Amino acid sequence: MYPEYPPDLNDEQKEYLLFNLKDWSIAHGLAVRPTPTYVPTEQDPSAALATTAPVTLFPSLFPRVCFGQAASVVNAYNELYSAIASDEAWLKDIVEELTEIDDFMANLWKVHMEVKKEGYAHTLNLGLFRSDYMVHVDPSEPKPLVKQVEFNTIASSFGGLSSQVTGMHRYLRSVDAYPESMANIVTESSLPPSTSVPGLARGMAKAHEAYGKSGSGSPTCVLFLVQDMERNVFDQRHVEYALNENHGVRTFRLPFSRVLKDTKVDGERNLIYMPPQTPQKQYEVTVVYLRAGYSPSEYEDQTAWDARLQIERSKAIKCPSVLLQLAGTKKVQQVLATPHSPHLKRFLPDEKQAADVLKTFAPIYPMDKSEAGMGARKLATDPETANRYVMKPQREGGGNNVYRKAIPDTLKNLPESQWPAYILMEMIEPPEQSNVIFRNGELQKGGVICELGMYGACLWRQGQHDGEREVLENFDAGYLLRTKGDSSEEGGVAAGFGAVDSACLVDV
Amino acid sequence: MYPEYPPDLNDEQKEYLLFNLKDWSIAHGLAVRPTPTYVPTEQDPSAALATTAPVTLFPSLFPRVCFGQAASVVNAYNELYSAIASDEAWLKDIVEELTEIDDFMANLWKVHMEVKKEGYAHTLNLGLFRSDYMVHVDPSEPKPLVKQVEFNTIASSFGGLSSQVTGMHRYLRSVDAYPESMANIVTESSLPPSTSVPGLARGMAKAHEAYGKSGSGSPTCVLFLVQDMERNVFDQRHVEYALNENHGVRTFRLPFSRVLKDTKVDGERNLIYMPPQTPQKQYEVTVVYLRAGYSPSEYEDQTAWDARLQIERSKAIKCPSVLLQLAGTKKVQQVLATPHSPHLKRFLPDEKQAADVLKTFAPIYPMDKSEAGMGARKLATDPETANRYVMKPQREGGGNNVYRKAIPDTLKNLPESQWPAYILMEMIEPPEQSNVIFRNGELQKGGVICELGMYGACLWRQGQHDGEREVLENFDAGYLLRTKGDSSEEGGVAAGFGAVDSACLVDV
Incomplete structure (x- = not known):
């Protein structure tokens, strides 16, 4: 699109940009805990050091029309996946095809079946989704389109850092850290802020509110279920702090490995959290937000499955439930996106919505x-x-x-x-572009590929029968741009490659 | 006061408190660059790592009456030191006594004299002060009093981190990181937030505004004059970002060593800043905020003095001017605080104000x-x-x-x-108390001494004659509590001991 973007920097420009980037990022918590190769654990046993999260120096170029296209289908995707997760019979057919070859899905299904036998204790569901896209340039089309890479129904990450990185690129522009030649491309209006922090927090707050009064009499809280050694902790914390500050909701972080130790399900199936630091003070959990438990490697033995079952059978609103996690498998994405598939209309009766969503399928x-x-x-x-x-x-x-x-x-x-x-x-064949990534204190320059994630929040009440539901909340919740070197075809930032980025919207 | 404060923590409580402290501090930029002993320079040549600033785990106890006393004299101290700095003849007598034994003061005076010869280009003065106190328990007095340790007229630091640390202790309280036994002591209303970030930024914004339109036609900016290797950079950045965001003022950081390279004084004595990264774009400096140039060790050769002269003779508002820096010497403090001194009333004709200030003198x-x-x-x-x-x-x-x-x-x-x-x-004999300091990833527990700093901002116009002036702004600008182990009688946080803290007000 702009072959000269981003322009080369001379030494003075590079030093100025980096100084400002490094200071702003730490001052605003755009940070991660360093990797053990950067700072060995024995050097910092209390894990008090932090560093700038992997970020791009410049906002990557993104076609305005594609950004608009992805934003326009957020509500439809919220509808779609809430409908899928509410249709157990349909999901059952999908999952049964895979249970023989995928233990993990089989075990998830078993958790669901066990809770079903007993009867679900709650009909409310919360989805905090992220639909990921790449720009696809098809020579036969007049304009580039976004095509979906995947749809995340569990542990959609980087919402916390995304708000910060859009803020950082806007700041760098405002202090002239970008050369004059970028001035017409990177403008105030070409850099959309990401509302992912307040958006995701609002989603949880709505669910917390909908849960209603404490049944046990204990004060209520939202539980962030997390992995043990989380380097990307500030990403999660920003959402948590927004939930505390904007909505006055009490929150706790609970390592997945401690679920059976620190929680119990009472006779009314209230999920009771017993903080180890204040055992005399119990909490009733309104929402369990899973930033753990999404990967097979986290279920090493039966206790992990017992923990998952304990959460699933409780009255707490799960974000997500097992069914909603299963709705996010690639098998479902495939079934929807197989050419001439009849399934999309089943869940999205609105023809315009279905057509718009269909356009995003590769x-x-x-x-x-x-x-x-x-x-x-x-x-x-x-x-x-x-x-x-x-x-x-x-x-x-x-x-x-x-x-x-x-x-x-x-x-x-x-x-x-x-x-x-x-x-x-x-x-998907994205357009080529370049950028510079700053990670672990080092600069990496080269060709990059960008992935746009659109966050959506959906709260619904499951009806008595399969497929019945009432949507209570359906709103968009900001965006993420993740960028990785195009030499690596694997991963994404979480896997140790790439960086968080922001979109500089351009007309194409 | 409360011999059991702070209570001992068990392992679970300690872990919970530290996790929350470490995450909140980095997410909110309550940070410093690590010392070379913590992270050797060669391990992190780009200085991308940061760590939690040295902080106390608990807010230290501070008598409410003493806090109120210190707050009540902020405006009077602003008056006092603006009056002293406006009375060149009086200052001259003070300084002349010392010039023979203190090269640094002699050289500062020389800078002033050279500018005076030419005539000062601007009559506006900005003071961002910090008056430091300790609680003094005198058995003969019914209540403890604050007694002044020193008065800072240049580079008053920790205003950026102080707002953050009061926020952190309030956060830790709100998430029950403090044991039940503290609940009646550490309450919402016993933890005053520090408004030092917006307060200091507002002071600079008022000066920037009072400077008026650009004389040279170039856009205007505020210059933060800084030391080369500043580990306490986030402290300064928070104030800078508030100045950008709350007041829309353009700012730059300029190392003291680069003044002669990157600035010039034009024919109208406008101070022109030429950013090395955008040499085609010049700025006219409205305010020079000195976070450097306060210590003799920074003036190794004549070029440093030339740099100071260049700033002093320019039309930019100096925060502080040479005279205001000299007003902050301990000699002045001594002259005012020598028992039966006649000087205080000279500068503070208001008897009530003078009496209140006098009470703070040791x-x-x-x-x-x-x-x-x-x-x-x-x-x-x-x-x-x-x-x-x-x-x-x-x-x-x-x-x-x-x-x-x-x-x-x-x-x-x-x-x-x-x-x-x-x-x-x-x-000064402060009451004994204990606290735990977290610094460089390590905990240090023991007896501590607290120093309360009260920030004040004062903008005034120097009159034609000695002692004449018009005060345009005079307001308080938040507070700082600095705490150090009582085994060390030297230093303060900047010198590598101690920590930033916040006050938990208690009735005594």
């Missing part, structure tokens, strides 16, 4: 023995055609994608019975 | 050959009486104080001609 195929699946197997085993595809595991948590020419060989080494655990997705 | 004596000085010499050379005193150098910058029994020996090794470079001050 073709995705199953790898099973269905007609579409057999077609996909053909595409995937032929090195020629495989080159336009990415093969992804169905389960959540990222990683382990197989790209293009590597697909045929991978399949050769994989028993055919395992193939349905994957889906095949047409590669 | 007796201070010169060490010269005046009557009071000869008395002081007697007190200082006798180990018995010296034990109630501290001997301080006249010049600014802290450090090198000589305490109690060490005074006689120090004087033995010091030529008598050097004695007048010191003042002798009665030791």
Whole structure:
């Protein structure tokens, strides 16, 4: 789009930009705990050091039309995924196809079934979603479009840092840290602030409010369920602090490994949290916000599953419930996005909404023995055609994608019975651009790929019958731009690559 | 006052408090760059790491009556020191006594004289003051009083972090990080927030506004004159960001060592700043805020003095001017606080104000050959009486104080001609209390001494004649509590000991 963007900096410009970036980021908590390779644990056993979160020096260019397209379907996606999570029978068919090949999904389903036997204690559901897109340039289309990479229904991260990084790039512009030649591109109005911090906090506050009065008589709280060693803690904290300050909601962080120790479910199935530091003071949990428990590696033994069950069967509003987590599997994305799929209209009866959502789908195929699946197997085993595809595991948590020419060989080494655990997705072809990433105190310059995430919040009440529900809240909750070097085809910032970024909207 | 304060924490309580403290502090920029002993420079050459600023775990107890007393004299102190700095003839007498023994003061005076020859280009003056006190318990008094330790007219630090630390202690209280037994002591209303960030920023904004339109036609800015390797950078940045955000004022940080390179004084004596990163874009400086240039060690050669002269002779409002810096010497404090001194009423004709200020003075004596000085010499050379005193150098910058029994020996090794470079001050006897300090990732527990700093902002226009002036702004600007282990009698946080703290007001 702008081949000269971002311009090279001379030494004085680079020093000025970096000084301002490093100071602003720490002053505003745009930070992470350093990696052990940067600061060995034994050097800082109390983990008191922090560093600037991996960020881009410049806001990456993003077509205004694409940003608008992604923003315009946030409410429709909220509708769609709340509808899917409310249709247990439909989800059951999807999940049953996979239970044999995916233990993790089978176990999640088991948790759901056990709670179902007893009857769910609460009908309220909260989704804090992030729909991730890349810009797709199709020579046959007049304008670029966004195409969905994935839809996250659990632990959608970086909402805390995203508000900060959009603030940082706006600050850097305001202090002339960007060269004169950028002045017409990077303007006040081309840098949309991200409202992800107040937006996600508002979503939790709405659920907290809808939960109603304490049933046990104990004061209420929202529980952030977290991983043990979380380096990305400030990302979560910003949302938590906003929930405290803007809405007066009491919050606690609870490591997933401590659920069985520090919580119990009482006779009315209220989820009671017993803080180890104030055991005499108990809390009733209104909302459990999962920033843990999304990945198979977190369920090493039965106690982890017992913990998940304890939360699921309680009266607390789960963000997400097991069904909503399952709705976020790539299998569901594939079923919706398989060309000529009938499923989208089932959940989105509004034709305009369905058409808009459909436009964001890149073709995705199953790898099973269905007609579409057999077609996909053909595409995937032929090195020629495989080159336009990415093969992804169905389960959540990222990683382990197989790209293009590597697909045929991978399949050769994989028993055919395992193939349905994957889906095949047409590669999205984003426009090339450059940026500079600052991470671990070092600069990395080069070609980058950007992924736009749109946050949405949805609160609904499940009806008595399958598919019935009443949507109480449905609003957008800011955006995220994640940027990684285009030499790495794996990952995203969480996996140790890439950076948080912000969008500089441009007309194309 | 409360011998059980703060209570001991068990392991769970300590872990909970520290987790919350470490996360909140970094998320809110209550941070410093780590010392080289914590993180060697070669490990982090780009200085991207940060850590929690040295803080106390608990707010220290502070008598409400003393806090009120210190707050009640802020406006009077603003009056007093603006009056002193406006009375060149009076200051001249003071300084001339010291020029022979204190090169630094002599050189400062020379800068003033050179500018005076040419005529000052501007009559506006800005003081951002901090008056530091300790609680003094005198068995003969019914209530404790605050007694002044020193009055700072240049580079009064920690205003940025103080607002944050009061916020942190309030946060920790709100999340029950303090044990139940503190609940009646540490309450919402016993923890006054510090308005130092908006207060100091407002002071600079008022001066910036009063400067008026650009004379050169270039856009205007405020210059933060800083030291080269500033670990306490976030303290300064918070004030700067508030100045940007609350008042829309453009700011730059300029290392003192680069003044002659990056600024010039034009024919109208406008101070022109030429940012090295955007040399085509010049700024006219309205206010120079000195966070450097206060210590003799910063003036290693003539170029530093040339730099100071360049700023002083320019039309920019100096915060502070040379005269105002000289007004902050301990010699002035001593002259005012010498028992039966006639000087206070000269500058504070309002009797009530003068009486209130007088109450905050601890007796201070010169060490010269005046009557009071000869008395002081007697007190200082006798180990018995010296034990109630501290001997301080006249010049600014802290450090090198000589305490109690060490005074006689120090004087033995010091030529008598050097004695007048010191003042002798009665030791303030603060009440004993305990606290826990978190610094460099480590906990230090023990007896502590607290120092309360009251910030004040004063903007005035110097009249045509000595002693004439018009005060345009006079307001309080928040507070600071600095706390250090009582085993160390030296320093303060800046010198590498102690921590930033906040006041928990208690009735005594």
